[in-house]
Amino acid sequence: QLGLEPTKEFYELLNRKHTVTIKKKEIVEIEPVETIPLYYEPVFEFEAKVSRVKDDYIILDRTYFFPRQGGQECDKGFINDCEVEEVIKIGKTILHKARNCNLKEGDTVKCRIDRERKIILSRHHVATHIINYAARKVIGNWVWQAGSNVDVDKARLDITHFENLSEEEIEKIEKVANEIVDRDLPIEIYVMNRIDAEKKYGFRIYQGGAIPEKTVRIVKIGEEVEACSGTHNLLKSTKELGNILILGTKRIQDGIIRIEFCSGETALSYLREKERILNEVAKKLGVKEEEVVDACIKLFEAWKKERKRLKDVRGI
Ligand SMILES: [Zn+2]
Incomplete structure (x- = not known):
């Protein structure tokens, strides 16, 4: 330009x-x-x-x-x-x-x-493209991919942004990402001449770190276009992801925010595990799941009171 x-x-x-x-x-x-x-x-x-x-x-x-x-x-x-x-x-x-x-x-x-591993990696890889798009939509156009890692238990995307994300922003990014999943958009892959691709889509296509040669492998999911050498072919459309769950975000260095997420069956397993832990805590406290927070606060207050009483008795 x-x-x-x-x-x-x-x-x-x-x-x-x-x-x-x-x-x-x-x-x-x-x-x-x-x-x-x-x-x-x-x-x-x-x-x-x-x-x-x-x-x-x-x-x-x-x-x-x-x-x-x-x-x-x-x-x-x-x-x-x-x-x-x-x-x-x-x-x-x-x-x-x-x-x-x-x-x-x-x-x-x-x-x-290992078929299952390859499919999960593909899902998490496609989810990375979608999270990148969603982050840009929610936060702003300056968001640029600074790095990524795609593994079986989770994936992470590092983006350029000056401050950690608020709960509201995280929720919005997750919502936009899952809307893309629900729209069942095709995952289009085609090889293009490098110069033509740069002219048509701009240099943003390189943010995933693809090595530009004479031709580039373009991956298009809705409005999100990147040159990418990852695996997407195992998925035909975004619906096959199941869903996308953001696990957390943190600021890893000045101007770089890390978003961790997973999708599909991995996301369901993660939620089931959380549910199991919550259930166990509720049982131990003898309350319903929705009463766990109140019960914990009460227990902590009682413990503090008792500790103070003991201190007074012993004169420490
Ligand atoms: Zn890709």
Whole structure:
């Protein structure tokens, strides 16, 4: 819009904070070889050929395992009977970490991906896009994604904002996010020429930390458009998320607020666990659930009174 061409440094800066730190020492010995990435496909069992093996690291000719990238945790599962603990991507090479596999180059292996994990990660990933949109709608247009992490128990989104969010703002963000879920919007994914995408959507598309190459993978959910390398393909529309629950927010550094949330079955489990705890406390106090707060205040006041009485008696 200003007629300026973005420099290489601009893109590097965009990506720096999203880059995964890996223990380079562990893998430096492996000669890199290209892996065909198939991890956007909803395939959970496949055969592949071993291209390279070094210690606990295995490179396959092709893989459906999603490597940890763009703030999203990796897929897990098995290569033959060996548990895949970690999957990372360096350049065009994808490395699977699995102990005691006893494999050699050229072996054909049977791979199995943890289906449930992959689906939950996809849901939480899509929820990140939606929370980002909702935060911007509720707080203001200056909100920019500063980082994210997508795991199975919860996801988090760090946004640029000068103060922690109020209860009212959190409620509003959750409401807007769940409205997007209820509207059952399609999750559209398409590859675009980088220049065209920047012209059409602006540089906001890079806030998720996608690495701009000649083409960019655009993910569009309603009005929210981002260049993104995460997994969304397992979901066709927002309704499949079930719901989105904000677990909490906190200020993690000057100008950065962290929002933690989960969705679907994970959100339901979280609420059930809260309900169980509340139920147990109510039982212990011998009151109804809705009377727990009053009962706690009364108990605390009684305890304070008793402590004071004891102090007076003992003359401490
Ligand atoms: Zn994404």
